[in-house]
Amino acid sequence: MILSIKALSVKFKGLIASNNFSMDVEKGSFHSLIGPNGAGKTTVVNALTRVVSSTGTALFEDVDLLKMPAHKIINAGVARTFQNLELFKNLTVMGNLFIGAYHTINYNFFDEIFSTKSYKFEQSKIVQNVTEISEMLDIKRYLNMPVSSLPYGTQKLVEIGRAVISKPKLLILDEPFAGLNDQESEKLKEEILRIKNLYDLTILMIEHDMRIVMSVSDKITVMNFGEKIAEGNPSEIIRDRKVAEAYLGDRSYSRS
Amino acid sequence: MKKYLWFIPFVLVPLPFLGYPFLLSIFVLIGIYTIAAIGMDVLTTWAGQISIGNAAFFAVGAYTSAILVVNFHVPFLIAFLASGLFAMIIGIVVGLPALRVSGFYLAVVTMAFGIAVQQIIGVFQITGGYNGIRNIPVPSFWIFKASPVYQYYIVLFIVFLIFIVLSRISFSKSGLALFAMRDSEIAARAFGVNSLKYKLAAFAASAALTGLAGSLYASAIGFISPSQFDLTLSLDLLAMVIVGGTGSVMGVMIGAAFFVGLPFLLSGYNISITIIQGVALIVILLFLPKGLLQIFKITDLFKKKVI
Ligand SMILES: Nc1ncnc2c1ncn2[C@@H]1O[C@H](COP(=O)(O)OP(=O)(O)OP(=O)(O)O)[C@@H](O)[C@H]1O
Ligand SMILES: [Mg+2]
Numbered sequence: 370m371i372l373s374i375k376a377l378s379v380k381f382k383g384l385i386a387s388n389n390f391s392m393d394v395e396k397g398s399f400h401s402l403i404g405p406n407g408a409g410k411t412t413v414v415n416a417l418t419r420v421v422s423s424t425g426t427a428l429f430e431d432v433d434l435l436k437m438p439a440h441k442i443i444n445a446g447v448a449r450t451f452q453n454l455e456l457f458k459n460l461t462v463m464g465n466l467f468i469g470a471y472h473t474i475n476y477n478f479f480d481e482i483f484s485t486k487s488y489k490f491e492q493s494k495i496v497q498n499v500t501e502i503s504e505m506l507d508i509k510r511y512l513n514m515p516v517s518s519l520p521y522g523t524q525k526l527v528e529i530g531r532a533v534i535s536k537p538k539l540l541i542l543d544e545p546f547a548g549l550n551d552q553e554s555e556k557l558k559e560e561i562l563r564i565k566n567l568y569d570l571t572i573l574m575i576e577h578d579m580r581i582v583m584s585v586s587d588k589i590t591v592m593n594f595g596e597k598i599a600e601g602n603p604s605e606i607i608r609d610r611k612v613a614e615a616y617l618g619d620r621s622y623s624r625s
Numbered sequence: 626m627k628k629y630l631w632f633i634p635f636v637l638v639p640l641p642f643l644g645y646p647f648l649l650s651i652f653v654l655i656g657i658y659t660i661a662a663i664g665m666d667v668l669t670t671w672a673g674q675i676s677i678g679n680a681a682f683f684a685v686g687a688y689t690s691a692i693l694v695v696n697f698h699v700p701f702l703i704a705f706l707a708s709g710l711f712a713m714i715i716g717i718v719v720g721l722p723a724l725r726v727s728g729f730y731l732a733v734v735t736m737a738f739g740i741a742v743q744q745i746i747g748v749f750q751i752t753g754g755y756n757g758i759r760n761i762p763v764p765s766f767w768i769f770k771a772s773p774v775y776q777y778y779i780v781l782f783i784v785f786l787i788f789i790v791l792s793r794i795s796f797s798k799s800g801l802a803l804f805a806m807r808d809s810e811i812a813a814r815a816f817g818v819n820s821l822k823y824k825l826a827a828f829a830a831s832a833a834l835t836g837l838a839g840s841l842y843a844s845a846i847g848f849i850s851p852s853q854f855d856l857t858l859s860l861d862l863l864a865m866v867i868v869g870g871t872g873s874v875m876g877v878m879i880g881a882a883f884f885v886g887l888p889f890l891l892s893g894y895n896i897s898i899t900i901i902q903g904v905a906l907i908v909i910l911l912f913l914p915k916g917l918l919q920i921f922k923i924t925d926l927f928k929k930k931v932i
Binding site: 418420438439440441442443444448449451455456457458459460464467468469471472474476478481482484488492531535 | 790793794796797798799800801802804805807808809811812813814815816817818819820
């Protein structure tokens with residue numbers, strides 16, 4: 370087990386977005402978190418990455434993520450993407466990917482100013498990493514372009530690249546397939562699976578596209594109204610009555 | 626090396642004007658305001674913060690330097706560095722509210738700070754009250770004697786140093802962290818950027834640069850009083866960044882020239898400089914959102930380059 374969430378609760382002015390939520394993520398697994406719109410999936414991830422404050426615990430390899438400041442989460446080995454793209458829009462793709470490696474940089478301010486040996490060494494190492502990842506994601510030709518000038522699908526790839534370059538142990542993806550067409554989705558699915566194998570990642574993915582979820586997941590956790598309503602492997606979830614009920618009347622069900 | 630070439634014309638500029646010390650001293654002033662405006666640019670364009678109180682750092686620098694030189698006969702170089710340091714410390718204190726508020730509220734907080742400092746300076750004896758400090762000597766360094774042309778090269782040298790430092794930072798860990806924090810604080814923090822630290826650092830750097838400019842200003846003008854460091858100065862510094870073009874030393878220099886040089890050029894005519902500058906500001910905001918620099922097709926230094 371790499372992540373163990375216990376009794377996670379998040380309240381927004383009267384609304385309980387996550388209610389006593391618990392969930393375990395197995396090391397090396399592809400774990401999906403699904404549920405109707407507004408179920409609280411993103412809220413759980415925001416709590417784990419300290420974007421919103423919460424009660425409960427979230428043990429990640431024996432450290433409680435919920436006791437860390439947001440900027441320390443990446444050092445623990447947890448990287449994420451954002452549902453509504455959070456790119457550095459005035460920077461190039463290179464600049465965006467560079468920040469993915471930010472926490473690995475050891476040189477200091479004076480190294481920068483005086484262009485010391487260790488500065489040059491680390492800079493070139495990062496540029497090399499960036500180039501490799503961008504090649505793998507097929508976005509190398511955009512490296513020097515402002516990220517905001519790229520199509521939506523490509524921007525999503527940059528977000529994934531930024532997370533991957535940080536060399537996380539746990540990669541959290543918040544609806545990576547939203548807004549992509551079938552062809553793009555299929556390509557991205559292959560991409561993600563390849564990255565997972567290559568870097569030995571554990572993946573926690575929020576996603577509405579059921580075909581994708583069913584085909585990639587080792588385990589699925591279903592949320593509704595801030596609570597866990599079901600958990601199991603894809604064939605168990607497909608047959609679960611509570612899950613069907615939760616999705617009935619929800620637009621996202623008929624969409625997928 | 627290529628990126629330093631644009632500095633060569635500035636080395637040659639004074640040569641035709643050696644017989645016109647008044648013109649040279651205007652160039653000196655443009656250089657000084659360039660340094661202060663870079664301080665503003667670092668805070669706004671780089672770090673995404675706002676300040677309508679930077680005149681206070683300018684004042685702190687000017688007074689620190691003047692008091693040390695006039696009252697305590699401290700060598701200028703030491704007074705100069707002390708003004709940067711002292712302004713920086715105050716900058717960190719002013720930056721503290723920025724950790725809690727942003728945008729409009731931060732603008733108001735910094736504005737209040739600027740006005741407060743101006744008032745405080747007017748009260749104390751050591752600052753000369755509302756009369757200010759007179760006869761601040763022009764520094765003479767080593768072989769450099771006190772004359773506008775030497776001042777010009779000293780100021781140019783400082784601008785050049787700042788340019789080198791900034792251009793190195795801008796493609797490195799700390800510069801990119803600032804840009805990242807500006808564009809998406811949530812994402813920046815998720816990737817390890819301690820945004821509190823960088824916000825304070827941005828205020829510290831902005832205040833230090835503005836304080837250094839203030840020190841140079843005091844000795845170049847030779848006379849300071851609280852009224853020189855009013856809200857208008859804070860707004861002018863902001864306007865210099867907008868007019869010239871954000872994110873580059875060159876753009877800021879154009880802005881400084883526009884706000885400092887133009888009044889002198891037009892002083893013989895019966896034209897209201899405030900109206901011209903106001904209209905220019907509106908036109909530029911509407912049609913050249915990247916400032917006058919856009920005309921020359923030079924974009925922000927951190928957009929053009931690799932990173
Ligand atoms: N910062 C916030 N302030 C107030 N309410 C919030 C905030 N973030 C989320 N909520 C509310 O919390 C509930 C859960 O939102 P959340 O974004 O976690 O849902 P989700 O499961 O990710 O939904 P979707 O599939 O639409 O992304 C929603 O009712 C939402 O409006
Ligand atoms: Mg969501």
